Amino acid sequence: xxxTDSPGSPGALRSPGPKGSAGRPARPVNWAVRAVAGRVSxxxxxxxVTVFFALPLTWLVLAPFEAHPTFVAGLSQPTLxxxxxxxxxxxxxxxxxxxLILALATMVVVVACAxxxxxxxxxxRIAGRDIMLYVLLLFSSVVSGSAAMVPLFLxxxxxxxxxxxxxVILVLAGGLLPAAIFILKDFMDSVPTSYxxxxxxxxxxxxxxLRDIVSPLVRPGLAVIAVWAIVQVWGNFxxxxxxLRSSSLTPGAVEIYSFYTxxxxxxxxxxxxxxxxxxxxVVVMYLFVQKRYGFRFHGGIKR
Amino acid sequence: MVPAMALxxxxxxxxxxxxxxxxxxxxxxxxxxxxxPSFVGASNYSQxxxxxxxxxxxxxxxxxxxxxxxxxxxxLGFALAWKFREWRSRxxxxxxxxxxxxxxxxxxxxxxxWIAYLQGSIGPLVESGTLDTVLGVHxxxxxxxxxxxLVIFNIWRGTAFSMLLFGAALQSIPPSYLEAAKLAGASGxxxxxxxxxxxxxxxxxxxxxxxxxxxxxxxxxxxxxxGGPSNQTEVLPVYVYQQAxxxxxxxxxAAISVVMLLINLLIALVYIRMLKERR
Numbered sequence: 076x077x078x079t080d081s082p083g084s085p086g087a088l089r090s091p092g093p094k095g096s097a098g099r100p101a102r103p104v105n106w107a108v109r110a111v112a113g114r115v116s117x118x119x120x121x122x123x124v125t126v127f128f129a130l131p132l133t134w135l136v137l138a139p140f141e142a143h144p145t146f147v148a149g150l151s152q153p154t155l156x157x158x159x160x161x162x163x164x165x166x167x168x169x170x171x172x173x174x175l176i177l178a179l180a181t182m183v184v185v186v187a188c189a190x191x192x193x194x195x196x197x198x199x200r201i202a203g204r205d206i207m208l209y210v211l212l213l214f215s216s217v218v219s220g221s222a223a224m225v226p227l228f229l230x231x232x233x234x235x236x237x238x239x240x241x242x243v244i245l246v247l248a249g250g251l252l253p254a255a256i257f258i259l260k261d262f263m264d265s266v267p268t269s270y271x272x273x274x275x276x277x278x279x280x281x282x283x284x285l286r287d288i289v290s291p292l293v294r295p296g297l298a299v300i301a302v303w304a305i306v307q308v309w310g311n312f313x314x315x316x317x318x319l320r321s322s323s324l325t326p327g328a329v330e331i332y333s334f335y336t337x338x339x340x341x342x343x344x345x346x347x348x349x350x351x352x353x354x355x356x357v358v359v360m361y362l363f364v365q366k367r368y369g370f371r372f373h374g375g376i377k378r
Numbered sequence: 379m380v381p382a383m384a385l386x387x388x389x390x391x392x393x394x395x396x397x398x399x400x401x402x403x404x405x406x407x408x409x410x411x412x413x414x415p416s417f418v419g420a421s422n423y424s425q426x427x428x429x430x431x432x433x434x435x436x437x438x439x440x441x442x443x444x445x446x447x448x449x450x451x452x453x454l455g456f457a458l459a460w461k462f463r464e465w466r467s468r469x470x471x472x473x474x475x476x477x478x479x480x481x482x483x484x485x486x487x488x489x490x491x492w493i494a495y496l497q498g499s500i501g502p503l504v505e506s507g508t509l510d511t512v513l514g515v516h517x518x519x520x521x522x523x524x525x526x527x528l529v530i531f532n533i534w535r536g537t538a539f540s541m542l543l544f545g546a547a548l549q550s551i552p553p554s555y556l557e558a559a560k561l562a563g564a565s566g567x568x569x570x571x572x573x574x575x576x577x578x579x580x581x582x583x584x585x586x587x588x589x590x591x592x593x594x595x596x597x598x599x600x601x602x603x604x605g606g607p608s609n610q611t612e613v614l615p616v617y618v619y620q621q622a623x624x625x626x627x628x629x630x631x632a633a634i635s636v637v638m639l640l641i642n643l644l645i646a647l648v649y650i651r652m653l654k655e656r657r
Contacts, residue, residue, distance in 0.1 A: 076639075085480040085629065117538040120461060121473060124454075128476040128534065131495040134508055146497040166414040184385070213591070213646055215390060221615030222638040225400070225622045225631045226400060249389025250651035252382055310484035313597045332601060333602035335493070343494075350487040361482050 135354065138347035142318040143316045146344065157348040166343055170330035171229055174309055174353075176240055177247070177326050180290035180305040187299055189255035194289060196256065208260070211253035221313060229316050238320045246318065247308050255300045262296030263289070293369045295320075307358055327353045394639065400632035407626035415629065422633035431515050432634065434609065435617040439594060441525060446532035448591035454533060455540020460570070463548050474541070481538030489601030492531050497522050520603055524611045528599050536593070540585050547581035548574065581655060582631055587649035591642055614638050 133148035142152035161167055182331055196204055228237075234240030254349070270292075271284050288296065312328045319325055325333070331353065335347045382406065386580065401422055405415040427431040462470055478489070497507030498518025502537060519527045551574060559569045597615045599605070603619060605612035612620070622631025624651070 086534060092483055095437070117461065120457075124458065125473055125476065128473070128480055130508060130512065131491055131534065132476070132479065134494050135483075136489050145505045146494045147505060147511045148508045157541070188382035188385060210388075211386065213439070215386075221597045221618060222635045222642065223393045223397060224615075224618060225398040225628050225635055228623075229388070229400070229405075229628065230389070230396065245385065246389050249385045252386050256382065273537055305484065310482075310486075312484075312486050312601065318617075328484050328486045331484075335490055336604075344396060346490060347494075350490060354483050354487050357482050357484060361478070 082227050108223075109342055135347065137309075138343060139351045143344070144347055158352075161223070161348045161352070164349075166322060166325075166330050166333070167349060170325055170327045171352075173240065173324055174326035174328065177243055177315070178305045178308040180240070180244045181247045181251070181308045182301050184244060185251050185304040186301050189252055189259050189298060189300055190251070190290070190293075193256045193259035193263050194285060197260050198268070206278075208253070210256055213259050215250055215253040224313065224317055227314070231318055237318060238324065240319075243315050243318050247311060247332055250314075251304055251307055253305065254286075256271045257294050259293065259300055262293040266292045279297050299368060302364050306357050306360060309353075312372060313366055391499035397632050397635050398641065400629060401636045403629045403632075405628040405632070407623065407628055412619065419435055422630045423637075425630060426637065431605055431609070431612075432637075435612050435614050436460070437612040438525060438611065441526060442532070442596075443590055443593045447536065447589040448586060449539050450529060451536045451589050451593075455585070456539045456544045456582075458537070458541045458573070459544035463545070477541055478538045480534055481536060485598045486601055488535060489598060489617065492534075492602060493520065495526055499523070521607050524603055524607060528602065528611055530590075531602065532593060532596070532598075535598070540589060543581055543585045544578070544619040547578040551577050551638070583649050585655050587646060590645055590649075594642060594645065595638070637648065 134146070137148045137150050138144035139157050140153050140155065141150055142154045142156070144157075196208065201207075231237050231242040231246060234242065236245070254259050266289060270288050274288050309326075310328060312332065315324075315326050315329050316332070319329070323331070327349070331346065331350060334349070335341045402417060402420070403415040403423075405419045418460055427489075458474075462474070483491075495507050495509055496519035497505075498510055499506040506516060507521065516535055517523075539580075549613045555573050555577075556569055559573050564572065596613070597619070599611050599613050600619060603611045605616040618631045618634045618638070621634065622628050
């Protein structure tokens with residue numbers, strides 16, 4: 076592996092003269108040693124990286140199957156009973172339902188709005204369109220998060236949407252839309268306008284064109300946006316945390332937090348099992364998109 | 379197009395502008411100033427500058443951003459993409475999957491995962507976490523080395539993005555370029571400096587920008603430490619939350635938000651300038 080070669084031998088790029096082995100008989104041996112050393116250090120690097128990334132995950136994978144989980148990942152008494160008892164907790168099913176409502180509703184709003192907006196932006200030439208989109212994208216990655224929690228809270232409060240799922244859905248959708256439009260516009264741009272023109276010649280209405288011509292062609296894009304929006308909402312903690320008050324509305328992301336902060340000793344079986352259940356949909360959806368559409372969502376940027 | 383722009387306008391652009399106004403008032407969560415906030419001018423800002431808390435949070439945030447995002451995630455992400463680029467092995471997908479899983483797990487799950495992982499034994503009743511057991515030590519990482527723990531945590535958490543983006547960047551370099559450099563006797567380091575970096579500068583800067591912005595606004599430290607022990611991990615988002623919602627000083631929280639927005643803008647402008655210079 077070349078990457079572990081010493082940074083020495085300066086000027087090698089500048090003097091690529093013939094490296095005749097006649098004058099330097101030690102050269103082949105040197106190369107072999109270097110190659111072996113490179114290989115060894117490469118696998119050492121791989122091992123380090125694997126341990127670094129895998130070790131924290133072991134607890135998440137093992138503790139739910141342990142009869143009496145501790146902080147140490149281990150499997151001394153394997154059991155599946157945690158999965159049965161976890162639903163005795165009153166918060167679990169309710170919070171899963173809330174997460175599902177938030178994720179699906181936000182996804183519908185984002186996909187619908189982004190599809191129309193991206194189509195319009197892709198077909199209409201507006202001066203400064205690309206710059207506006209880029210600014211909005213930067214803006215959304217900043218404002219939808221922590222820097223705007225005060226005005227978002229007051230805005231939702233004044234709209235009388237505090238402590239309601241609707242408020243959370245609207246705020247999340249507003250924050251996700253710029254990135255969704257950005258991704259979707261790329262897909263729309265790749266659809267040739269000649270398809271739509273010929274449909275128009277045959278008398279199709281704009282809505283029919285969108286439904287019958289464009290949307291089938293950009294379906295991968297819509298699917299990616301949908302999954303991406305669900306994953307973002309599913310994991311979002313801050314917005315529901317500040318906008319929701321009653322425990323009957325909190326989604327799973329906030330529920331997990333209340334498991335370990337509401338005082339008393341933490342029920343490790345409950346929190347680890349719920350964490351695993353809460354994680355699986357995200358991982359499955361990610362794998363689905365990657366398998367089905369061949370690329371990964373880069374957190375909103377596809378380049 | 380209209381519904382999208384309305385949503386963006388109401389829930390994205392308007393809050394940002396409203397912050398500017400709120401920052402000039404003494405708006406409070408409860409009490410008299412909640413019903414009738416009055417205009418207090420720049421006093422929120424002067425409070426931020428003269429009180430030491432804000433400066434303290436700002437320094438911590440910068441350490442967090444530079445240590446974990448700009449340096450940690452980007453360097454490790456680049457190293458992974460670079461070292462794995464020619465590695466044909468089933469194990470490569472396993473390692474990459476691990477890195478990506480760390481990135482896509484919901485943040486509250488990840489937070490407790492790391493609390494458990496870094497747990498140190500406080501007394502005979504509480505066992506150590508996995509890390510202490512593996513290393514054979516008795517360290518309560520989150521209370522003894524809180525900021526360092528957060529930096530390491532965030533490297534673990536976010537390296538996937540850099541790895542994926544740099545992976546795509548390296549694929550955009552024609553293999554023949556690297557072959558030629560290798561034949562010319564360039565070491566790995568020289569190939570990086572003379573062939574790879576000039577051709578991937580745009581990717582590198584974009585990644586740096588996004589990763590820095592995300593980390594700067596990251597609220598996850600709150601889930602791990604709540605800002606403690608004794609303000610040692612009170613990054614700006616946590617500081618805003620505590621001032622606005624726990625102390626109830628919405629006006630002051632808004633002022634800090636404005637400063638955060640300005641710093642975000644500054645970070646973005648610096649990178650965009652560097653991107654332009656390249657062209």
